[in-house]
Amino acid sequence: MKKLITVLSVAMLSMMIVETSFAQATATQNVTLAVNTVYKIAASGNPGPLTITTGTAGVDALTSVSDASTTYSLTQNFGNTVKVTAHLDAALASGYNLGLSLASTKGTSAGTVDISGATSGSAVDMVTNITRGADAGQIITYTFSANASAGTLASTTKVVTLTLTN
Numbered sequence: 001m002k003k004l005i006t007v008l009s010v011a012m013l014s015m016m017i018v019e020t021s022f023a024q025a026t027a028t029q030n031v032t033l034a035v036n037t038v039y040k041i042a043a044s045g046n047p048g049p050l051t052i053t054t055g056t057a058g059v060d061a062l063t064s065v066s067d068a069s070t071t072y073s074l075t076q077n078f079g080n081t082v083k084v085t086a087h088l089d090a091a092l093a094s095g096y097n098l099g100l101s102l103a104s105t106k107g108t109s110a111g112t113v114d115i116s117g118a119t120s121g122s123a124v125d126m127v128t129n130i131t132r133g134a135d136a137g138q139i140i141t142y143t144f145s146a147n148a149s150a151g152t153l154a155s156t157t158k159v160v161t162l163t164l165t166n
Contacts, residue, residue, distance in 0.1 A: 035077065037077065037078050038075055038076065038077050038078075039075075039076050039077075039078050039082075039164055040074060040075045040076070040164070041072060041073070041074040041084065041162055041163070041164040042072065042073055042074075043070060043071070043072045043140065043162065044070045044071045044072070044073075044137075045070055046070065047067035047069055047070050047140070047142050048067050048069060049155070050065045050066075050067055050098075050142060050144035051065065051155075052064070052065055052144065052145070052146050053065075055148060059148075060147045060148050060149050061145065061146075061147055061148075062145065062146050062147065062148055064143055064144060064145035064146075065143070065144050065145075066141060066142065066143045066144075067141070067142045068139050068140070068141040068142075070139075070140045071137045071138055071139055071140060072084075072102065072138055072140055072162060073134070073135065073136040073137060073138065074106075074130070074134065074135050074164055075133070075134040075135075076130065076132060076133070076164060077132050077133075078132075078166060079132075079166050080131065080132070081107070081128070081129045081130055081131055082130050082164060082165060082166045083107070083125055083126075083127060083128040083129070083130060083164075083165060083166070084102060084104075084107075084125075084126045084127040084130065084162055084163065084164055084165075085123035085124060085125055085126060085162070085163045085165060086100055086102075086113070086115050086118060086123060086124055086126045086160060086161065086162050086163075087115065087118040087119050087120050087122065087123040087124070087160075087161055087163075088115060088116075088118055088119060088158050088159065088160060088161075089119070089120075089158060089159040089161070090119065090158070091116060091117045091118070091119055092116040092117070092158070093150065093153075094150065095146060095147045095149060095150025095151075096116065096144075096145075096146045096147075096150055096153060097114055097116045097144070097145045097146070098114070098115055098116050098142065098143070098144055098158070099112040099113065099114055099115070099141075099142070099143035099144075099145070100112065100113055100115045100126065100140070100141070100142055100143075100160065101113070101126075101140070101141040101143075102126045102127050102138060102139075102140055102141075102162075103138045103139040103140075103141075104127045104130065104135055104138055105135055105138065106130050106131050106133055106134075106135040107127040107128055107129045107130030107131070107135070108127065108128050108129045109126070109127050110124075110125055110126055110127065110128070112141070112143060113125075113126060115160070120161070123161075123163065126162070130164075
């Protein structure tokens with residue numbers, strides 16, 4: 001009798017397990033997905049001072065100085081191609097020239113561009129045809145030159161604005 005009760009208990013337990021394994025419950029959710037426009041540009045910091053200290057006797061153009069210690073990065077998913085422009089907060093006086101070059105692996109760099117007279121109303125193209133994606137750690141090179149005939153220039157700070165635009 002004990003053996004029969006054990007067999008029946010095992011059989012009933014097996015049926016309960018089989019019945020439980022077929023039971024299911026589900027829930028559904030609707031998930032709305034979107035990607036907004038991401039349009040970001042950032043610079044790594046400021047270049048060092050660009051101070052001209054020498055020239056060649058008999059030549060009006062003094063020896064230019066450069067700095068390539070900073071970088072910029074950008075991310076964009078806006079358009080097929082966009083560009084980076086640059087301008088100063090105020091133009092430099094005649095005889096002083098500030099050149100700017102932005103490297104790029106996602107677009108076409110214009111090389112070294114004179115931004116001495118570029119202000120907010122006359123920004124110049126620096127990198128064009130930038131495709132969607134990211135361009136990180138690209139080198140910024142500043143080159144400052146002056147003519148001896150322009151005279152000395154007291155230490156002055158210029159604000160350079162880089163703009164990612166379409």
